[in-house]
Amino acid sequence: NAGVTQTPKFQVLKTGQSMTLQCAQDMNHEYMSWYRQDPGMGLRLIHYSVGAGITDQGEVPNGYNVSRSTTEDFPLRLLSAAPSQTSVYFCASSQDRGTYEQYFGPGTRLTVT
Amino acid sequence: TQLLEQSPQFLSIQEGENLTVYCNSSSVFSSLQWYRQEPGEGPVLLVTVVTGGEVKKLKRLTFQFGDARKDSSLHITAAQPGDTGLYLCAGEQAAGNKLTFGGGTRVLVKP
Numbered sequence: 001n002a003g004v005t006q007t008p009k010f011q012v013l014k015t016g017q018s019m020t021l022q023c024a025q026d027m028n029h030e031y032m033s034w035y036r037q038d039p040g041m042g043l044r045l046i047h048y049s050v051g052a053g054i055t056d057q058g059e060v061p062n063g064y065n066v067s068r069s070t071t072e073d074f075p076l077r078l079l080s081a082a083p084s085q086t087s088v089y090f091c092a093s094s095q096d097r098g099t100y101e102q103y104f105g106p107g108t109r110l111t112v113t
Numbered sequence: 114t115q116l117l118e119q120s121p122q123f124l125s126i127q128e129g130e131n132l133t134v135y136c137n138s139s140s141v142f143s144s145l146q147w148y149r150q151e152p153g154e155g156p157v158l159l160v161t162v163v164t165g166g167e168v169k170k171l172k173r174l175t176f177q178f179g180d181a182r183k184d185s186s187l188h189i190t191a192a193q194p195g196d197t198g199l200y201l202c203a204g205e206q207a208a209g210n211k212l213t214f215g216g217g218t219r220v221l222v223k224p
Binding site: 045 | 146
C-alpha cells in the first residue's frame with residue numbers, strides 16, 4: 001500500500017494563477033481532509049469529506065474548492081492564488097469518522113509570489 | 114487565540130533528560146490525539162486518549178488526559194536524539210468530524 005500520496009511536492013505560483021493539489025489514498029478510507037500548516041499555527045482544517053460525493057467546510061475554507069467523485073481521490077483547487085495561501089498543505093485520510101487515526105500524506109509546499 | 118494551546122513552543126534538552134509538553138484548552142474534548150512530525154513529512158499518530166484521567170504509556174512516552182478532559186500532557190523519560198521533532202496535540206469536540214490542532218511544540222534532543 002502506498003498510503004496517502006500527494007502531488008506535486010513543491011509548487012510556485014504567481015498571484016492570480018490557479019492550480020489543483022492532488023491527493024489519493026489506497027486504504028479505502030471514507031474520511032479525507034485537507035489541512036494547511038503555517039509556522040506556530042499547527043494544522044488548520046480547510047475542507048473535509050466523509051465519503052464520495054460529500055464535502056464540507058473546515059476552519060479556513062475561503063479561496064479553496066474541493067470535490068470527491070471517488071473514494072480514492074480528493075483534489076484541492078486554488079482558483080486564484082494569493083500570497084496568503086503560501087503554506088504547506090497536507091492531505092489526510094482515516095477509516096471512518098474524522099477522529100480515528102489520521103494518515104497524512106507527505107505534504108505540498110506552495111509558494112505564491 | 115487557538116482553541117488548543119501548547120507549551121512550550123520550543124524545547125531544547127540534552128540526551129538523557131526528561132521533558133514534558135502541555136496541551137491546554139478551556140473547552141472539553143471527547144478525545145485527544147498526539148502526533149509527531151519530522152521535517153518534510155506528515156504527522157504520525159502516537160496515541161489517542163478518550164477517558165478523563167486516562168494515562169497511556171508508549172515505551173518512554175507517557176500521555177495523560179486531564180480529569181475534566183480539557184488538557185493533556187506528554188512526558189518523555191530519558192530523551193534520545195530520535196525523539197527530536199514537532200509534537201502536535203489534536204482534539205475532537207463532541208461527536209464531530211473535525212480535529213482541532215494545537216500550535217505544536219518543537220523538541221530538540223542534543224546528543
